Amino acid sequence: MTRYVIGRLAGVVVILFLVCLFTFVLFFTLQPDPAVMICGKTCTPERIDQIRDVLGLNQPFLTQFFGFLGGIFAGRDYGEGANLVHCAAPCLGYSFQTNQSVMDMVVERLPVSATVAIGAAVLWLIVGIAAGLLSAVKEGTWWDRTAMGLALGGSSIPNYVLALALQYVLVVQLQVLPFPQAVAFSDDPVVWFQSYLMPWIVLATGYACLYARLTRANVIDTLAENFMRTARSKGLSPALTMRRHALRPALTPIATIFGMDFAALLGGALITETVFGLNGVGKMAADSIAKNDQPVIMAVTLLAAFFVVVGNLVVDLVYTRLDPRVRITTP
């Protein structure tokens, strides 16, 4: 088991290295040149050259690449003489646009994305699984048809449409919610909750619909299993039969999918954060891509890759706990 985890962690490092390399290569082959973008309208070739020099863009590819990697593990220095700035490890460099430390930006924005992801996850797990369970138990009834129809519709609404519709109805027309504000939980829990409520609903809707359909299908499949007939033949109560014999087999695959969905969301909910103006990792990604802000792009890409890869590892480890048939064997 320990050997397996160490092996998988080594795999995580390899994948993250490849993601780094790939993103770096992409940045180098693609235009526009960040120096030109920074320089603006009143630009001269000399000025561009100067900027390129300051940003280190004139150095050979490998020097830049390993400079970046070195910064993560050992920290690195920028500039010379009196202008020398030391960036301590883990150093992700400075934004081309704002000169802010990218590491500071990530630390500042990650809690926002995590708040969005956790709140949405709680919402979609409760609503999705409850609706799916009810549909499975009441298969073929009007409830089942209505819920599954809504689930199909709900999963086909794009997040930005839903976000705008919600804002229009709840904030502008009914005025039951204030305009979302960037408020810390400790400052004003009520406004904090009100501000996050719409992002949570928007993000959770699609997932809830998907999870409702998955739960329904899994439960219906499980109810038809031979071991359910055995459980009934044993004279167990319907509650125990359902809870013990049907739910665990039916929900185990959902736990797997949830782990991966949630991990991906920690890397930022790009559309939802952008629409609601939440300063999370997703909005940071959108802004950096628009401005070709390479250090920030590298950071958000690595962060997303990190969560996905580690999330997968966690899911695999948790699965061995959930399904006794799955056991890890190290060759």
Added chain:
Amino acid sequence: MSELLVVQDLTVTFPTTRGPVDVVRGVSFAVGRDETVGIVGESGSGKSMTSLAIMGLLPKGATTRGSIRLNGTELLGRPDRELRRLRGDQMSMIFQDPLSSLNPYYTVGLQIEEMYRAHRGGTRKAAREVAIRALGHVGLPEPERRVDYYPHQFSGGQRQRVMIAMALVCEPALLIADEPTTALDVTVQAQILRLLAGLQRESGTGLVFITHDLAVISSIATRVLVMRRGEQVEYGTAEQIFAEPEHEYTRMLLESIPRIDDSLDDPPHGSLIGSPDDEVIL
């Protein structure tokens, strides 16, 4: 012989898109205490539906007519809540495929314990002792260790032993075995058959043994019910059925058993090819 189970004129009807279909029609038989009764028939003859009707486990929508009495108590028309108390306690069932009939997510110990506790109550610890004894009783080696095994950690024959241990844990008056050896290797089949027959003699449980294999029935049953297309073809003592079958179909079934001295060149006796199911029932 006092009768433990009396089935009279049992009819099971399923709704279909083309109207209701009787999958079992007017079947009557009885099982005495301490007796083994065989139900024989090909696939789709209604033998499993008959057993599920006795257990009260028919699929949703199925309706029943007639009478099923266990120890003199009518089972048909009873609310599920009351049937549940009998299920597993007074009557229990083992199924054809032991792997899919056991829940893969729980140890066999837990699956035996929960059944025992549903009817007898008591602590988990006490139930665990019962489960270990039950596993030892069906000939599983090292039951103290295997009680914590999951179904996939057993071989096919061992899984069926687990199923038998579970079915008998509350010492039911009636055990229904629905093709318990069909999914097993031939050598294992014989072992399981011997085990079942031995346990039946020892505990005095009434046994309904469902199979399509007449050879198996001949060795253990005292009375035999032959079914075909949901109907009772013949019912009588084993000697009677095997010595002088009254019905043509029973004769054909008997003759379809290959014998070691049969020549491969001869066509099968009273060939069944193409005859039993020329028309589709459902």
